[in-house]
Amino acid sequence: MDFFLLLVATGLVSGAAYGLIAMGFALIFKSTGVVNFAQGELVMLTAYISFSLYTTFDLSFFPLMLVTIPISMLIGLVLERLFIRPMLGEPIFAIVMVTVGLAVILRGVTIMIWGPDPFNFNAGIPTEVVYVGSVPFYPAQLYLIGALAVMTFAGWAFLRFSRMGIAMRAVAANETAALLVGISVSRIHAVAWMLSAAIASVAGVLFAANFKLAPDLWFQGLKSFPAVILGGLDSVIGSAAAGLIIGLIENLFQGYVGQGLREISGFIVIVIVLMVRPYGLFGSKDIERV
Amino acid sequence: MKKTLFALAAALLASTAAYAQDPGVSDTEIKIGDVNIMTGPASFIGKAVSVGSKIAAAEINEAGGVNGRKITVVTEDDGYVPARSFQALTKLIEVDGIFALNGTSGTANVLAMMPLIEENNLPTVVTTAPNELVYNPVRPSVFTVGASYSDAFYGQLKYIHENMKVENPVYGLIRQDDDFGASIEHGYDRAIKEFGVKEGPRIRFKKGTANYAAEMAQMKQAGVNVLANGGIIAGAANILGEARKLDMDLQIASVWSEDMPPSVNLSAPAGYDYLVADYVALDGPAIDAFMEKARKYASEDEVAAINRYTYLTYVGLHALAEGMKRCGKELTRACTIEQLRGLKDFDTQGVSAPISFDNEKQLSGTALKIYQLNSKDKTFKTLQDFTQY
The missing domain is CATH 3.40.50.2300 (Response regulator)
Known part of the structure; x- marks a missing residue:
């Protein structure tokens, strides 16, 4: 029983990391129709920035995030203005290719500034083991699960009740119609990038606090992508839930079946789910009128 | 007139001898190539490797070089990508005209470069990728340092x-x-x-x-x-x-x-x-002495980048230099390879076990601490x- 609980608990931890990163992907896709292939790099860059803030000012976790999140949002805005805004009206494929280029640039810049060495980065979170029942956790693991819960609720509330969130959903549903009713689509795009960068920073800092800060952190973006597909590309909340599902499945497969099945187990589930629901567990069904 | 003709003939003979030497060797210099991971997440390895070559070259040059010729190390970045390693070595051979190779990046990278190494009969010391694939089958000009x-x-x-x-x-x-x-x-x-x-x-x-x-x-x-x-x-x-x-x-x-x-x-x-x-020392008098040299020949940043890979390329370049030294003034790749093949119990001043390539695999430094x-x-x-x- 302890073994099962341990697998579930740690599956939730890695699932929370997947979920947070996946939420960033989904938010941009929902608002702009673009898959941002630089999302993993955004996670990495904001984590490194937070690391510099931490080493300079010796902040504890919450003050650190209070500083990191606005800076990350500013970075999201700048990236959108510099790389994405000039591409408005261009084919989606071209914009996606710009994000691929942006990813390479961000990777290079990160190593240029911080170097290739990995770092221990506890982000001001205590490192003593704590027990929830009989299951041991590092506090950073609990923070990660907690952050996913908070971000999911905040994301749901934002999209459901705020003016900006409703406008974002309108743009996602029909960009032209949204434009005709006076919604500034370009502004919505910018906000989506800002919020996505904010989520990326939370994901990056907590991932680094759990699994070290290294220049290959960007790779977690690719590893989290299946969660976006499973949850539904345009479902922010669905991506979060799908992250947890994949994390749990991976850990249980590894624990009970083993030998490399961790990597393929998530994909097996995705293939099965997509065969039944091609738009993901929580994605919108595209209706094409002929 | 006779004297002039004689002098001309002597000059011609001398220049012919010079042309008979392999690329990368002049009267005053020997160019050694170094293909290395200078960018990307693994660049902390490449930077350490590069410092090792630099310290060894500076030490050898200060002691008079290899039979009067100074060693110049030419480094090319491969970013740890095998295809780029091949391009980097092509450039080192075709443009820089290197004589031999010391830094060889990772296992897949050295394997990608192997056709060029073999085709050019390039004396090569591999210290950072002692994988069996590198020394089995044995390539005549490749010498490997390291345990499995x-x-x-x-x-x-x-x-x-x-x-x-x-x-x-x-x-x-x-x-x-x-x-x-x-x-x-x-x-x-x-x-x-x-x-x-x-x-x-x-x-x-x-x-x-x-x-x-x-x-x-x-x-x-x-x-x-x-x-x-x-x-x-x-x-x-x-x-x-x-x-x-x-x-x-x-x-x-x-x-x-x-x-x-x-x-x-x-x-x-x-x-x-x-x-x-x-297969290298991490502590003791050998490393203390090495660090003293490092502080003499390398910058503060370079000293900070030192790790085991630094010691390895340092040993590699010293072994290569010893092979070249034993050829005397008439330095050729063939001679260097022959001399390296005969290298036995070459003292690395305790940085690694003594180097001996006089075995079938041309493999040394397999002892472990x-x-x-x-x-x-x-x-x-x-x-x-x-x-x-």
Whole structure:
């Protein structure tokens, strides 16, 4: 029983990391129709920035995030203005290719500034083991699960009740119609990038606090992508839930079946789910009128 | 008139002799190539390698060079990408006209460069990728320094088995699912069979895995208390972090990358005094003397970048220089290769075991020293001197 609980608990931890990163992907896709292939790099860059803030000012976790999140949002805005805004009206494929280029640039810049060495980065979170029942956790693991819960609720509330969130959903549903009713689509795009960068920073800092800060952190973006597909590309909340599902499945497969099945187990589930629901567990069904 | 003709003939003869020399050699200089990881996440290895060549070249040059010729090291970045290694070596051969090669990047990279090395009969010393694929089959101009991962893990497990008196030992292995991991498992296998100890799980993981929670939960459940940790750098540290969380009492054998300062900084907080086997010295008078040279010939930043890979290329360039030196003034690639083939017990001033290439595989430095980390002060102590396994 302890073994099962341990697998579930740690599956939730890695699932929370997947979920947070996946939420960033989904938010941009929902608002702009673009898959941002630089999302993993955004996670990495904001984590490194937070690391510099931490080493300079010796902040504890919450003050650190209070500083990191606005800076990350500013970075999201700048990236959108510099790389994405000039591409408005261009084919989606071209914009996606710009994000691929942006990813390479961000990777290079990160190593240029911080170097290739990995770092221990506890982000001001205590490192003593704590027990929830009989299951041991590092506090950073609990923070990660907690952050996913908070971000999911905040994301749901934002999209459901705020003016900006409703406008974002309108743009996602029909960009032209949204434009005709006076919604500034370009502004919505910018906000989506800002919020996505904010989520990326939370994901990056907590991932680094759990699994070290290294220049290959960007790779977690690719590893989290299946969660976006499973949850539904345009479902922010669905991506979060799908992250947890994949994390749990991976850990249980590894624990009970083993030998490399961790990597393929998530994909097996995705293939099965997509065969039944091609738009993901929580994605919108595209209706094409002929 | 006769005198003029004689002088002209003598000059012509002299210049013919000069033209008979291979590329990369002039009266005053020998160009040595270095293909290296200078950019990307693994560039801390390349930078360390580069410093080793720089220190060795400066030391040799200050002592008068190789029969009066100064060594110049020309470095090309490959970003750890095999295709780029091939391009880099093409450039070094075609544009820079190097005479020999010392830095060779990783295993896949040196293998990608092998056709060029063979085609140009380029004297090459491989110190950073002592993989069997590099020396089997033997390429006439390639000389390898280093032990195998298999021996390194066998040696550490043997030390644990004989000296650490673990109660009711249960051995476990966690390793990457590639050639590197297979080599570790080979040594682990040898140890398990030879010692007849109880065996726990053998777990494989994909390169780039960050979360080892399920894997370490399996180890804990099986009662593993001797772990062969095939993770590297952040991976190894994450494995130890999970073990600490589960309060596991472990003796640990590790990959030699875990003796580098960045790895130690990541792993030490878990509090495990793990073992490492390496084919270079990490402490003692040889390293003290080396660091003194480093401070003399390298900048502060370069000294900070020093790790085991620095010692290796330093040894590699000294061995190469010795081969060239033995050719005298008439330096050719063929002669250098011949002289390297005859190199026996070449003294590296204690930085590694003495170098001997006079064997079928042209392979040396296979003896391993075993060290143990003190996780509190992040230093290593020698448990066992260079030993052949």
